Amino acid sequence: MKLESILAQIGSQAEPVTGAVSYPVYQAAVFRHPKLGQSTGFDYSRTQNPTRQVLEKAIARLEAGDAGFACSSGMAALQTVFALFSQGDHLLVSLDLYGGTYRLLERILSRFGITATYVDTNNLRALEENYRPETKAILIETPTNPLMMITDLEAVCGWAKQKGLLSIVDNTLLTPFFQRPLELGADIVIHSATKYLGGHNDVLAGLIVTKGKELSEEMAFLHNSIGAVLGPQDSWLLMRGMKTLALRMERHESNAVKIANYLMEHPLVEQVFYPALATHPGYAVQKKQSAGNTGIFSFRVRDARYVEPILRHIKLIAFAESLGGVESLMTYPAVQTHADIPEEIRRKVGVDERLLRISVGIEHVDDLIADLSQALAAAKREIEEERCNG
Numbered sequence: 001m002k003l004e005s006i007l008a009q010i011g012s013q014a015e016p017v018t019g020a021v022s023y024p025v026y027q028a029a030v031f032r033h034p035k036l037g038q039s040t041g042f043d044y045s046r047t048q049n050p051t052r053q054v055l056e057k058a059i060a061r062l063e064a065g066d067a068g069f070a071c072s073s074g075m076a077a078l079q080t081v082f083a084l085f086s087q088g089d090h091l092l093v094s095l096d097l098y099g100g101t102y103r104l105l106e107r108i109l110s111r112f113g114i115t116a117t118y119v120d121t122n123n124l125r126a127l128e129e130n131y132r133p134e135t136k137a138i139l140i141e142t143p144t145n146p147l148m149m150i151t152d153l154e155a156v157c158g159w160a161k162q163k164g165l166l167s168i169v170d171n172t173l174l175t176p177f178f179q180r181p182l183e184l185g186a187d188i189v190i191h192s193a194t195k196y197l198g199g200h201n202d203v204l205a206g207l208i209v210t211k212g213k214e215l216s217e218e219m220a221f222l223h224n225s226i227g228a229v230l231g232p233q234d235s236w237l238l239m240r241g242m243k244t245l246a247l248r249m250e251r252h253e254s255n256a257v258k259i260a261n262y263l264m265e266h267p268l269v270e271q272v273f274y275p276a277l278a279t280h281p282g283y284a285v286q287k288k289q290s291a292g293n294t295g296i297f298s299f300r301v302r303d304a305r306y307v308e309p310i311l312r313h314i315k316l317i318a319f320a321e322s323l324g325g326v327e328s329l330m331t332y333p334a335v336q337t338h339a340d341i342p343e344e345i346r347r348k349v350g351v352d353e354r355l356l357r358i359s360v361g362i363e364h365v366d367d368l369i370a371d372l373s374q375a376l377a378a379a380k381r382e383i384e385e386e387r388c389n390g
């Protein structure tokens with residue numbers, strides 16, 4: 001079945017008693033046993049809850065995996081997956097990484113003796129050089145955020161397999177509608193479902209999908225033991241958002257492509273980082289391994305002084321963190337989302353004080369371009385006036 005149909009019908013045929021088309025919220029923590037030695041399949045909601053189970057089966061199917069696990073946030077999903085590792089283990093991790101993942105690795109997992117090296121995961125030579133006997137896994141974001149670096153998943157997961165490493169892919173930015181890493185050789189997929197999967201900036205959630213019986217059983221053990229699970233109400237809200245994922249991703253992409261092209265031509269903009277553009281270094285790989293492009297990208301303005309007035313003058317586009325919702329948001333990665341990454345690493349990657357990131361929503365693209373246009377014009381005017389007066 002096509003993904004659009006799976007998405008639209010999440011849970012709609014799962015309730016046999018009443019035939020409810022919207023799967024009910026089982027707001028229960030505890031389930032009665034019929035008799036000694038018998039269970040309805042549900043005992044206690046940390047282990048499993050009917051509403052959460054429908055969501056977990058859906059994400060496993062969408063990602064072509066064997067098991068799905070819903071967590072209370074994207075960070076909870078990452079923490080649960082990192083619990084696969086032990087003291088002394090080492091990970092290879094994408095260089096331009098989500099700030100929260102970097103913070104979890106450097107400030108918390110490091111205290112448990114788990115270390116990470118940050119490398120350009122698309123560079124096999126760099127991976128080889130940083131590989132150690134104690135390396136256990138590779139964690140990839142593709143595209144990365146905010147600089148949209150692309151990793152060839154088939155090549156890199158193939159390399160990891162040869163070395164006996166687990167390949168973990170954070171697929172938040174593309175969702176299974178556009179990219180399915182497990183089909184390209186990954187073992188585990190992670191999502192911050194707070195972003196595109198939920199899609200409405202109203203629910204915080206994380207998802208894990210595993211491939212293989214042994215790994216799926218191990219993850220079920222960790223998910224239940226750690227307990228950072230998603231509640232039934234939020235599981236329902238997430239499924240409700242996911243039903244429209246296909247439509248939303250198509251609109252996010254088409255709007256983002258038009259806005260990226262508009263910004264490319266703008267005199268205040270020096271560079272646009274978006275893999276949908278043929279000028280992007282990852283264009284060919286992105287095109288090969290995914291069915292579409294994310295709705296977020298970054299651009300660098302010619303002068304850092306433009307940043308403050310642009311953020312002050314945008315009206316329709318909100319100055320806010322996060323991404324992947326129906327509303328357009330703009331953020332300043334160097335001081336917001338990536339503030340926890342040391343300046344030296346940020347600069348090495350290219351997250352500097354002239355970089356802005358936009359998460360393009362599903363509003364009409366003409367209104368979004370008009371908003372950007374007036375904000376950029378106002379910024380230009382203010383800086384010119386400053387120059388005249390100074």
Ligand SMILES: *Cc1c(COP(=O)(O)O)cnc(C)c1O
Pocket residue numbers: 073074075076098100101141145170172173191192193194195204205206
């Ligand atoms: C937001 C985000 C996370 C963290 O998810 P939360 O739901 O905010 O906990 C992890 N990875 C990526 C790529 C993200 O964008």
